[in-house]
Amino acid sequence: xxxxxxxxxxxxxxxxxxxxxxxxxxxxxxxxxxxxxxxxxxxxxxxxxxxxxxxxxxxxxxxxxxxxxxxxxxxxxxxxxxxxxxxxxxxxxxxxxxxxxxxxxxxxxxxxxxxxxxxxxxxxxxxxxxxxxxxxxxxxxxxxxxxxxxxxxxxxxxxxxxxxxxxxxxxxxxxxxxxxxxxxxxxxxxxxxxxxxxxxxxxxxxxxxxxxxx
Numbered sequence: 001x002x003x004x005x006x007x008x009x010x011x012x013x014x015x016x017x018x019x020x021x022x023x024x025x026x027x028x029x030x031x032x033x034x035x036x037x038x039x040x041x042x043x044x045x046x047x048x049x050x051x052x053x054x055x056x057x058x059x060x061x062x063x064x065x066x067x068x069x070x071x072x073x074x075x076x077x078x079x080x081x082x083x084x085x086x087x088x089x090x091x092x093x094x095x096x097x098x099x100x101x102x103x104x105x106x107x108x109x110x111x112x113x114x115x116x117x118x119x120x121x122x123x124x125x126x127x128x129x130x131x132x133x134x135x136x137x138x139x140x141x142x143x144x145x146x147x148x149x150x151x152x153x154x155x156x157x158x159x160x161x162x163x164x165x166x167x168x169x170x171x172x173x174x175x176x177x178x179x180x181x182x183x184x185x186x187x188x189x190x191x192x193x194x195x196x197x198x199x200x201x202x203x204x205x206x207x208x209x210x211x212x213x214x
Contacts, residue, residue, distance in 0.1 A: 036071055036194050037062035040172055047149070047168065047204050054150050054204065056084065059143040060172065062195060069134045071194070072109035072116060077178050078194060080105040080142065083171040084149055088164055098166065099150045105142070106177065121147065155206060166204045173197040 045058035060080070062068050072078070082103040087095040103121040110117065118141045119128045131137035149168060174195040 035064065035067045037064040037067045037174075038195065039063045040174070040195055040198055042172075042198075042200070045170070045200065045202065047202055049152070049204075049206070052152055053148045054152065055146055056149050056168075056170065056202075057146050058170075060145060061138055061142055062174070065135055065138065069116075072107065072134070073111070075109075075111075076176060076194075078107045079175055079177040080107065081171075081173050081175065082145070082147065083169075084147070085169045085171075086150055087167050087169075089167055095167065099154065101147075101149070103147050118142070123148065164205070166206075168202045168204060169199060170202065171197060171199040 039062070041061045041063055043059040045056070048055045048057060068078075082105075083100070084103075085100045086098040088098055089095050105121065106117075106119040108117050109115070113130075115130045115132050116134045116137050117128055117130045118137055119126050120141050129137060129141055131140070173193065176192045176194060
């Protein structure tokens with residue numbers, strides 16, 4: 001009887017150990033393989049000029065905000081980088097560089113307050129906004145991007161009055177700003193990219209002030 005009881009107890013302990021190991025394995029697998037977003041969702045990309053500044057307005061998000069939320073809650077720190085390069089198009093010579101700018105927005109999650117934070121580039125200094133609802137936070141920040149491309153004073157009077165066309169290349173990337181915690185001990189085969197880089201070209205003519213995207 002004692003042997004049978006010991007065997008029964010052993011079986012229970014063994015079964016519990018197997019179940020615990022399976023749970024830990026599944027949990028680890030789900031963290032490492034949290035499905036990230038695959039692409040950007042870009043809308044309403046427009047150039048707007050006033051007397052002082054040429055501005056770029058657009059709305060950006062990702063195709064899977066749930067996947068983005070999972071990455072952040074798992075400890076990922078991300079950065080959305082916006083690169084803007086403006087050139088004056090010329091027929092007989094190479095295009096002339098006018099300006100190149102880089103704007104970086106940081107996205108994090110605070111497990112203590114359960115808040116998501118996005119730091120946005122703004123004229124006069126970066127601004128950080130917080131919200132426990134990631135979708136609502138994205139609507140208040142990334143979906144209302146407005147950044148200066150060039151001060152109109154940088155364009156000569158001749159350029160403003162001519163029929164010259166300027167090309168503006170806009171590039172976006174979403175990357176890890178640091179190695180995520182689940183890969184700190186094995187970063188050898190890790191890529192910092194979350195969403196592949198995309199580029200768009202806009203055309204702007206100061207004379208017509210009618211931007212065209214392609």
